[in-house]
Amino acid sequence: MYNFNYKKASSRDDAVAAQSSADDGSYLAGGMTLIPTLKQRLAQPSDLIDLADVGDLAGISDDGGAITIGAMTTHATVAESEVVTSKIPALAALAGHIGDPQVRNRGTIGGSIANNDPAADYPAGCVGLNATIITNKRELPAEDFFTDLFETALEEGELVTAVSFPIPDKAAYAKFPNPASRYAIVGVMVAQTGGETRAAVTGASQSGVFRAADIEAALGSGLDAAAAKEVKVSADNLNADIHASAEYRAHLISIMASRAAAAAG
Amino acid sequence: MPTVSMTVNGKSVSAEVEPRTLLVQYLREHLGLTGTHVGCDTSQCGACVVHVDGESAKSCTMLAMQAEGSDVSTIEGLADGDTLHPMQEAFRENHGLQCGFCTPGMVMSAVDLVRTNADPSEQEVREWLEGNLCRCTGYHNIVKSILAGAKAMQG
Ligand SMILES: Cc1cc2nc3c(=O)[nH]c(=O)nc-3n(C[C@H](O)[C@H](O)[C@H](O)COP(=O)(O)OP(=O)(O)OC[C@H]3O[C@@H](n4cnc5c(N)ncnc54)[C@H](O)[C@@H]3O)c2cc1C
Ligand code: FES
Ligand code: FES
Numbered sequence: 001m002y003n004f005n006y007k008k009a010s011s012r013d014d015a016v017a018a019q020s021s022a023d024d025g026s027y028l029a030g031g032m033t034l035i036p037t038l039k040q041r042l043a044q045p046s047d048l049i050d051l052a053d054v055g056d057l058a059g060i061s062d063d064g065g066a067i068t069i070g071a072m073t074t075h076a077t078v079a080e081s082e083v084v085t086s087k088i089p090a091l092a093a094l095a096g097h098i099g100d101p102q103v104r105n106r107g108t109i110g111g112s113i114a115n116n117d118p119a120a121d122y123p124a125g126c127v128g129l130n131a132t133i134i135t136n137k138r139e140l141p142a143e144d145f146f147t148d149l150f151e152t153a154l155e156e157g158e159l160v161t162a163v164s165f166p167i168p169d170k171a172a173y174a175k176f177p178n179p180a181s182r183y184a185i186v187g188v189m190v191a192q193t194g195g196e197t198r199a200a201v202t203g204a205s206q207s208g209v210f211r212a213a214d215i216e217a218a219l220g221s222g223l224d225a226a227a228a229k230e231v232k233v234s235a236d237n238l239n240a241d242i243h244a245s246a247e248y249r250a251h252l253i254s255i256m257a258s259r260a261a262a263a264a265g
Numbered sequence: 266m267p268t269v270s271m272t273v274n275g276k277s278v279s280a281e282v283e284p285r286t287l288l289v290q291y292l293r294e295h296l297g298l299t300g301t302h303v304g305c306d307t308s309q310c311g312a313c314v315v316h317v318d319g320e321s322a323k324s325c326t327m328l329a330m331q332a333e334g335s336d337v338s339t340i341e342g343l344a345d346g347d348t349l350h351p352m353q354e355a356f357r358e359n360h361g362l363q364c365g366f367c368t369p370g371m372v373m374s375a376v377d378l379v380r381t382n383a384d385p386s387e388q389e390v391r392e393w394l395e396g397n398l399c400r401c402t403g404y405h406n407i408v409k410s411i412l413a414g415a416k417a418m419q420g
Contacts, residue, residue: 006267006284006330028331035326036308038285048284050331076320100396101377102311105320106327181309182395 029111071110128189128200274342361410
């Protein structure tokens with residue numbers, strides 16, 4: 001690992017100021033992605049700005065129609081949260097199946113979405129549930145936030161502060177995990193919120209999370225699981241690696257969407 | 266170099282470290298607590314699991330600086346003098362280890378499981394061990410040990 005300066009930020013403003021005055025500053029959240037990256041020398045930030053002590057970035061609040069989750073809230077906290085388990089059980093289940101217990105104890109929702117790994121679970125959760133990403137500068141719909149493989153709409157130094165999830169009428173997430181890492185080979189969040197049906201797919205595409213229009217059409221307003229299973233998804237632009245071919249991933253999209261729809265019921 | 270201070274196995278410790286020092290390096294190289302192992306560089310094997318403020322964490326994927334002010338416990342802090350912790354005793358009784366390389370991480374992870382779930386089922390134990398790899402045992406006796414250890418911890 002290359003060396004860097006380390007600073008624990010005391011507030012949001014302190015974090016943003018430290019980032020902007022550094023040559024090449026990186027925020028540090030749970031470190032579950034950033035530290036392995038540094039260990040492999042795949043990144044060389046001049047400064048790490050640790051968000052752990054910025055107290056108002058962590059926590060879950062129930063605003064009636066929506067649940068807002070602070071950026072520094074860990075996966076374990078989301079999975080165990082009474083509010084999330086009762087209002088959006090699909091999201092609690094998604095968080096509870098990320099990686100392993102130690103990754104869930106430290107990894108955060110803000111770090112996960114800022115990183116936008118094409119096989120990460122939260123991007124599908126955010127797009128499928130039509131979440132709003134809140135930063136220190138603006139609010140934007142999840143669909144506009146995740147722009148490409150490991151790319152987001154975040155500008156240099158922009159800080160994710162929270163994610164707000166409208167409470168869906170029905171939702172479920174189904175993932176076919178990589179047996180070693182637990183990242184999604186394919187994961188699909190199927191949700192119906194205010195009459196709109198969404199199917200957001202992670203793990204499959206070369207450009208990250210996307211909404212599968214043909215699956216959404218087949219699911220319709222009744223979340224027809226059998227119809228979703230019959231959809232022949234194109235393998236164009238899907239990932240192919242040692243874990244799964246593009247054709248297999250295409251097949252898994254219909255199957256996972258159908259399983260999620262059946263579970264959402 | 267910045268100074269880092271924390272409590273390790275009940276003792277206050279403090280040292281000057283480079284910011285890039287991992288918690289596991291601090292434990293092993295500065296404090297000589299070599300019971301915490303390093304088995305991979307991909308954050309997947311769990312040989313390095315310790316408790317930070319009561320929760321299990323991979324000490325290879327944390328900077329020592331991130332543990333500033335924290336209460337850290339390692340495998341060395343588990344026994345009470347010559348009396349093994351019930352989870353350690355259960356591993357011994359149930360042949361839960363062969364080479365023993367993964368064992369400190371397994372035991373620390375298991376103790377955290379019992380903190381969150383006092384009476385885990387076999388399935389729950391197996392799922393909890395997602396972040397702990399063992400090259401020797403085939404897991405069967407590890408699972409048996411943890412089920413026995415959980416019972417013993419309930420007293
Ligand atoms: C063994 C293992 C298995 C895993 N399995 C899964 C899995 O099954 N599914 C899954 O989805 N993920 C998985 N992960 C990734 C895990 O969920 C990470 O927690 C997550 O990707 C990153 O979150 P973090 O809080 O650790 O962020 P960090 O690693 O601290 O940061 C990641 C990036 O986000 C930036 N960042 C962090 N917080 C903010 C913020 N508030 N605003 C702006 N930028 C920010 C950082 O600068 C950095 O670039 C796994 C990780 C490991 C090590
Ligand atoms: S050494 Fe393998 S997970 Fe820490
Ligand atoms: S006992 Fe040898 S690695 Fe587990």
